[in-house]
Amino acid sequence: MTGTREPRSRPQRVLIIVPAWNEQDALTQTLQDIASSGEAVHVLVVDDGSTDSTATVAADAGALVCSLPFNLGVGGAMRTGYRYALRHGYDAAVQFDADGQHDARYLSPLIDQLVDHDLVIGARFAGEGVPYRVSPARRAAMKILAVALSRMARTTLTDVTSGYRAANARAMRVFAAHYPAEYLGDTVESTVIAVRAGCQIGQYPVEMRVRQGGVPSQTSARALLYLVRAGVALVLALVRRWPAVDEDDAVEPTVPTAHQARTPHRRHDEPRGEQP
Numbered sequence: 001m002t003g004t005r006e007p008r009s010r011p012q013r014v015l016i017i018v019p020a021w022n023e024q025d026a027l028t029q030t031l032q033d034i035a036s037s038g039e040a041v042h043v044l045v046v047d048d049g050s051t052d053s054t055a056t057v058a059a060d061a062g063a064l065v066c067s068l069p070f071n072l073g074v075g076g077a078m079r080t081g082y083r084y085a086l087r088h089g090y091d092a093a094v095q096f097d098a099d100g101q102h103d104a105r106y107l108s109p110l111i112d113q114l115v116d117h118d119l120v121i122g123a124r125f126a127g128e129g130v131p132y133r134v135s136p137a138r139r140a141a142m143k144i145l146a147v148a149l150s151r152m153a154r155t156t157l158t159d160v161t162s163g164y165r166a167a168n169a170r171a172m173r174v175f176a177a178h179y180p181a182e183y184l185g186d187t188v189e190s191t192v193i194a195v196r197a198g199c200q201i202g203q204y205p206v207e208m209r210v211r212q213g214g215v216p217s218q219t220s221a222r223a224l225l226y227l228v229r230a231g232v233a234l235v236l237a238l239v240r241r242w243p244a245v246d247e248d249d250a251v252e253p254t255v256p257t258a259h260q261a262r263t264p265h266r267r268h269d270e271p272r273g274e275q276p
Protein backbone atom coordinates (compact mmCIF):
# COMPACT_ATOMS: atom_id res chain seq x y z
CA MET A 1 0.00 0.00 0.00
CA THR A 2 1.46 3.36 -0.88
CA GLY A 3 -1.22 5.81 0.17
CA THR A 4 -0.03 9.19 1.37
CA ARG A 5 0.70 9.29 5.04
CA GLU A 6 1.63 12.15 7.34
CA PRO A 7 5.41 12.49 7.66
CA ARG A 8 6.62 11.31 11.06
CA SER A 9 9.45 12.61 13.14
CA ARG A 10 12.87 10.97 12.91
CA PRO A 11 13.10 7.98 15.28
CA GLN A 12 14.86 8.87 18.53
CA ARG A 13 15.55 5.48 20.08
CA VAL A 14 17.15 3.17 17.56
CA LEU A 15 18.35 -0.38 18.11
CA ILE A 16 20.88 -1.92 15.74
CA ILE A 17 20.19 -5.65 15.53
CA VAL A 18 23.23 -7.70 14.48
CA PRO A 19 22.44 -11.33 13.66
CA ALA A 20 25.65 -13.24 14.20
CA TRP A 21 26.65 -16.85 13.70
CA ASN A 22 30.30 -17.62 14.33
CA GLU A 23 31.46 -14.10 13.57
CA GLN A 24 34.23 -13.63 16.13
CA ASP A 25 36.70 -12.58 13.43
CA ALA A 26 34.80 -9.65 11.96
CA LEU A 27 32.55 -8.60 14.82
CA THR A 28 34.86 -6.25 16.73
CA GLN A 29 35.52 -4.17 13.63
CA THR A 30 31.82 -4.16 12.76
CA LEU A 31 30.85 -2.89 16.23
CA GLN A 32 33.57 -0.22 16.06
CA ASP A 33 32.21 0.86 12.70
CA ILE A 34 28.72 1.27 14.19
CA ALA A 35 30.13 3.19 17.17
CA SER A 36 31.88 5.61 14.83
CA SER A 37 28.74 6.30 12.80
CA GLY A 38 27.80 9.28 14.95
CA GLU A 39 24.35 7.85 15.62
CA ALA A 40 23.33 7.47 19.29
CA VAL A 41 22.16 3.89 18.97
CA HIS A 42 22.14 0.78 21.10
CA VAL A 43 23.46 -2.44 19.58
CA LEU A 44 22.02 -5.90 20.17
CA VAL A 45 24.07 -8.82 18.89
CA VAL A 46 21.91 -11.92 18.51
CA ASP A 47 24.40 -14.74 18.88
CA ASP A 48 22.66 -17.63 17.23
CA GLY A 49 24.12 -20.74 18.80
CA SER A 50 27.66 -19.83 17.76
CA THR A 51 30.37 -22.30 18.63
CA ASP A 52 33.12 -19.65 18.62
CA SER A 53 33.52 -16.65 20.92
CA THR A 54 31.03 -14.38 19.14
CA ALA A 55 29.13 -13.66 22.40
CA THR A 56 32.26 -12.77 24.35
CA VAL A 57 33.61 -10.56 21.57
CA ALA A 58 30.26 -8.74 21.40
CA ALA A 59 30.04 -8.26 25.16
CA ASP A 60 33.63 -7.07 25.37
CA ALA A 61 32.82 -4.40 22.80
CA GLY A 62 29.97 -3.19 25.02
CA ALA A 63 27.07 -4.49 22.94
CA LEU A 64 23.91 -6.00 24.35
CA VAL A 65 24.06 -9.73 23.73
CA CYS A 66 21.28 -12.24 23.33
CA SER A 67 22.60 -15.78 23.12
CA LEU A 68 20.17 -18.26 21.61
CA PRO A 69 20.69 -21.80 22.88
CA PHE A 70 20.66 -23.26 19.38
CA ASN A 71 20.78 -21.99 15.82
CA LEU A 72 17.49 -20.48 14.64
CA GLY A 73 18.75 -18.85 11.43
CA VAL A 74 18.76 -15.15 10.55
CA GLY A 75 14.96 -14.92 10.58
CA GLY A 76 14.62 -16.35 14.09
CA ALA A 77 17.44 -14.13 15.30
CA MET A 78 15.88 -11.02 13.78
CA ARG A 79 12.47 -11.82 15.22
CA THR A 80 14.12 -12.06 18.62
CA GLY A 81 15.73 -8.67 18.00
CA TYR A 82 12.49 -6.99 16.94
CA ARG A 83 10.68 -8.36 19.98
CA TYR A 84 13.42 -7.07 22.21
CA ALA A 85 13.21 -3.66 20.52
CA LEU A 86 9.46 -3.41 20.98
CA ARG A 87 9.54 -4.55 24.57
CA HIS A 88 12.15 -1.95 25.38
CA GLY A 89 10.47 0.97 23.66
CA TYR A 90 12.70 1.51 20.64
CA ASP A 91 11.15 3.54 17.80
CA ALA A 92 13.18 1.86 15.09
CA ALA A 93 15.56 -1.00 14.43
CA VAL A 94 18.23 -1.49 11.80
CA GLN A 95 19.38 -4.93 10.70
CA PHE A 96 23.15 -4.89 10.32
CA ASP A 97 25.38 -7.81 9.28
CA ALA A 98 28.12 -8.90 11.65
CA ASP A 99 30.61 -9.68 8.89
CA GLY A 100 31.47 -6.08 7.98
CA GLN A 101 29.62 -6.01 4.65
CA HIS A 102 27.33 -3.23 5.81
CA ASP A 103 28.86 0.22 6.03
CA ALA A 104 27.77 2.28 9.04
CA ARG A 105 28.10 5.48 6.98
CA TYR A 106 24.62 4.72 5.72
CA LEU A 107 22.97 4.35 9.12
CA SER A 108 22.02 8.03 9.32
CA PRO A 109 20.42 8.30 5.88
CA LEU A 110 18.57 5.00 6.37
CA ILE A 111 17.13 6.25 9.67
CA ASP A 112 16.31 9.61 8.03
CA GLN A 113 14.21 7.80 5.45
CA LEU A 114 11.96 6.42 8.17
CA VAL A 115 10.31 9.83 8.32
CA ASP A 116 8.49 8.89 5.11
CA HIS A 117 8.66 5.09 5.10
CA ASP A 118 7.97 2.16 7.40
CA LEU A 119 10.75 0.02 5.97
CA VAL A 120 13.85 1.27 4.15
CA ILE A 121 16.14 -1.13 2.31
CA GLY A 122 19.82 -0.28 1.89
CA ALA A 123 20.05 -1.12 -1.80
CA ARG A 124 22.96 -2.17 -3.96
CA PHE A 125 22.53 -1.65 -7.72
CA ALA A 126 21.00 1.77 -7.03
CA GLY A 127 23.92 3.82 -8.26
CA GLU A 128 26.06 4.14 -5.12
CA GLY A 129 29.77 3.24 -5.18
CA VAL A 130 31.47 0.53 -7.18
CA PRO A 131 29.11 -2.12 -8.58
CA TYR A 132 28.54 -5.09 -6.25
CA ARG A 133 29.77 -8.27 -7.95
CA VAL A 134 27.56 -11.34 -8.09
CA SER A 135 27.37 -14.18 -10.60
CA PRO A 136 25.19 -13.59 -13.71
CA ALA A 137 22.71 -16.30 -12.64
CA ARG A 138 22.38 -14.88 -9.16
CA ARG A 139 22.07 -11.37 -10.52
CA ALA A 140 19.28 -12.45 -12.91
CA ALA A 141 17.36 -14.11 -10.08
CA MET A 142 17.79 -11.02 -7.90
CA LYS A 143 16.56 -8.81 -10.73
CA ILE A 144 13.40 -10.87 -11.25
CA LEU A 145 12.62 -10.71 -7.54
CA ALA A 146 13.29 -6.96 -7.49
CA VAL A 147 10.96 -6.31 -10.42
CA ALA A 148 8.19 -8.42 -8.87
CA LEU A 149 8.47 -6.72 -5.50
CA SER A 150 8.70 -3.24 -7.03
CA ARG A 151 5.37 -3.78 -8.69
CA MET A 152 3.87 -5.02 -5.50
CA ALA A 153 5.25 -2.17 -3.38
CA ARG A 154 4.55 0.39 -6.12
CA THR A 155 8.00 1.84 -5.86
CA THR A 156 11.39 1.06 -7.40
CA LEU A 157 13.28 -1.57 -5.43
CA THR A 158 16.60 -2.70 -6.89
CA ASP A 159 17.82 -5.01 -4.15
CA VAL A 160 15.25 -7.01 -2.23
CA THR A 161 17.79 -9.53 -0.90
CA SER A 162 19.70 -6.86 1.00
CA GLY A 163 19.74 -7.50 4.73
CA TYR A 164 20.67 -3.89 5.46
CA ARG A 165 17.31 -2.39 6.37
CA ALA A 166 15.72 0.01 8.79
CA ALA A 167 12.25 -0.57 10.23
CA ASN A 168 10.04 1.78 12.19
CA ALA A 169 7.74 0.63 15.00
CA ARG A 170 4.98 -0.25 12.56
CA ALA A 171 7.23 -2.57 10.54
CA MET A 172 8.83 -3.92 13.72
CA ARG A 173 5.40 -5.00 14.95
CA VAL A 174 4.86 -6.93 11.73
CA PHE A 175 8.31 -8.53 11.87
CA ALA A 176 8.11 -9.39 15.57
CA ALA A 177 5.15 -11.57 14.69
CA HIS A 178 6.09 -12.76 11.17
CA TYR A 179 9.66 -13.06 10.01
CA PRO A 180 10.59 -16.01 7.82
CA ALA A 181 13.47 -18.13 8.99
CA GLU A 182 15.01 -19.27 5.71
CA TYR A 183 18.20 -17.70 4.35
CA LEU A 184 17.25 -15.04 1.72
CA GLY A 185 13.57 -15.91 2.30
CA ASP A 186 14.00 -13.71 5.33
CA THR A 187 14.71 -10.67 3.17
CA VAL A 188 12.43 -11.32 0.17
CA GLU A 189 9.49 -12.81 2.01
CA SER A 190 9.69 -10.34 4.87
CA THR A 191 9.38 -7.50 2.36
CA VAL A 192 6.27 -9.13 0.88
CA ILE A 193 4.85 -9.51 4.37
CA ALA A 194 5.52 -5.84 5.10
CA VAL A 195 3.85 -4.75 1.86
CA ARG A 196 0.85 -6.98 2.51
CA ALA A 197 0.55 -5.60 6.05
CA GLY A 198 0.28 -2.08 4.63
CA CYS A 199 3.80 -0.86 5.25
CA GLN A 200 5.29 1.77 3.00
CA ILE A 201 8.62 0.58 1.58
CA GLY A 202 11.51 2.68 0.35
CA GLN A 203 15.15 2.20 -0.51
CA TYR A 204 18.36 4.14 -0.14
CA PRO A 205 21.43 3.47 -2.31
CA VAL A 206 24.34 1.93 -0.43
CA GLU A 207 27.73 0.54 -1.29
CA MET A 208 28.40 -2.86 0.21
CA ARG A 209 31.81 -4.21 1.11
CA VAL A 210 33.03 -7.76 0.90
CA ARG A 211 32.93 -9.84 4.08
CA GLN A 212 35.72 -8.62 6.39
CA GLY A 213 36.49 -11.97 8.07
CA GLY A 214 35.09 -15.42 8.77
CA VAL A 215 33.27 -17.47 6.15
CA PRO A 216 29.88 -16.98 4.44
CA SER A 217 27.07 -19.11 5.86
CA GLN A 218 26.17 -20.35 2.34
CA THR A 219 28.08 -21.32 -0.79
CA SER A 220 27.29 -19.46 -4.04
CA ALA A 221 25.40 -22.46 -5.41
CA ARG A 222 23.27 -22.71 -2.31
CA ALA A 223 22.67 -18.96 -2.36
CA LEU A 224 21.31 -19.32 -5.92
CA LEU A 225 19.13 -22.22 -4.83
CA TYR A 226 17.77 -20.11 -2.00
CA LEU A 227 17.03 -17.30 -4.44
CA VAL A 228 14.87 -19.66 -6.49
CA ARG A 229 13.24 -20.80 -3.27
CA ALA A 230 12.64 -17.15 -2.37
CA GLY A 231 10.78 -16.76 -5.68
CA VAL A 232 8.47 -19.61 -4.74
CA ALA A 233 8.06 -18.15 -1.26
CA LEU A 234 7.18 -14.82 -2.84
CA VAL A 235 4.35 -16.39 -4.83
CA LEU A 236 3.08 -18.22 -1.74
CA ALA A 237 3.30 -15.06 0.35
CA LEU A 238 1.24 -13.29 -2.32
CA VAL A 239 -1.65 -15.69 -2.03
CA ARG A 240 -1.53 -15.96 1.74
CA ARG A 241 -3.53 -13.53 3.87
CA TRP A 242 -1.40 -11.35 6.12
CA PRO A 243 -2.84 -9.29 8.95
CA ALA A 244 -2.86 -5.50 8.62
CA VAL A 245 -1.11 -3.72 11.43
CA ASP A 246 -2.46 -0.37 12.55
CA GLU A 247 -0.17 2.48 13.50
CA ASP A 248 -1.28 2.35 17.12
CA ASP A 249 -1.72 -1.39 17.49
CA ALA A 250 -0.77 -2.80 20.83
CA VAL A 251 2.29 -5.00 20.69
CA GLU A 252 1.56 -8.55 21.72
CA PRO A 253 4.41 -10.63 20.40
CA THR A 254 5.27 -13.80 22.23
CA VAL A 255 8.24 -13.04 24.39
CA PRO A 256 11.14 -15.46 23.87
CA THR A 257 11.03 -18.05 26.60
CA ALA A 258 13.90 -19.70 28.37
CA HIS A 259 13.69 -22.44 25.75
CA GLN A 260 14.13 -20.00 22.89
CA ALA A 261 16.36 -17.27 24.20
CA ARG A 262 18.10 -16.04 27.24
CA THR A 263 17.20 -12.53 28.23
CA PRO A 264 19.71 -10.16 26.65
CA HIS A 265 22.09 -9.04 29.31
CA ARG A 266 24.00 -5.85 29.72
CA ARG A 267 27.66 -6.08 30.27
CA HIS A 268 27.67 -2.57 31.60
CA ASP A 269 25.00 -0.68 33.52
CA GLU A 270 24.05 1.22 30.42
CA PRO A 271 24.47 0.03 26.85
CA ARG A 272 26.82 1.89 24.58
CA GLY A 273 25.58 5.10 23.02
CA GLU A 274 23.83 8.09 24.47
CA GLN A 275 20.11 7.78 24.37
CA PRO A 276 18.09 10.92 24.29
Ligand SMILES: Nc1nc2c(ncn2[C@@H]2O[C@H](COP(=O)(O)OP(=O)(O)O)[C@@H](O)[C@H]2O)c(=O)[nH]1
Pocket residue numbers: 018019020021022023046047048071072073074077078096097098099101163211215216217218
Ligand atom coordinates in the same frame (compact mmCIF):
# COMPACT_ATOMS: atom_id res chain seq x y z
N1 LIG B 1 21.67 -15.22 13.80
C1 LIG B 1 22.14 -15.80 12.69
N2 LIG B 1 22.85 -15.08 11.88
C2 LIG B 1 23.30 -15.66 10.77
C3 LIG B 1 23.07 -17.01 10.43
N3 LIG B 1 23.64 -17.24 9.20
C4 LIG B 1 24.21 -16.09 8.86
N4 LIG B 1 24.02 -15.14 9.79
C5 LIG B 1 24.44 -13.75 9.85
O1 LIG B 1 23.79 -13.04 8.84
C6 LIG B 1 24.68 -12.12 8.25
C7 LIG B 1 24.80 -12.43 6.77
O2 LIG B 1 25.27 -13.76 6.62
P1 LIG B 1 26.23 -14.18 5.43
O3 LIG B 1 26.58 -15.61 5.63
O4 LIG B 1 27.36 -13.21 5.36
O5 LIG B 1 25.28 -14.04 4.18
P2 LIG B 1 25.56 -13.27 2.82
O6 LIG B 1 26.09 -11.91 3.19
O7 LIG B 1 24.24 -13.22 2.16
O8 LIG B 1 26.57 -14.10 2.11
C8 LIG B 1 25.99 -12.23 9.03
O9 LIG B 1 25.99 -11.26 10.03
C9 LIG B 1 25.92 -13.64 9.61
O10 LIG B 1 26.62 -13.77 10.82
C10 LIG B 1 22.32 -17.78 11.33
O11 LIG B 1 22.06 -18.95 11.14
N5 LIG B 1 21.87 -17.13 12.44
Ligand SMILES: [Mg+2]
Pocket residue numbers: 097099101211216
Ligand atom coordinates in the same frame (compact mmCIF):
# COMPACT_ATOMS: atom_id res chain seq x y z
MG1 LIG C 1 27.78 -11.53 4.34
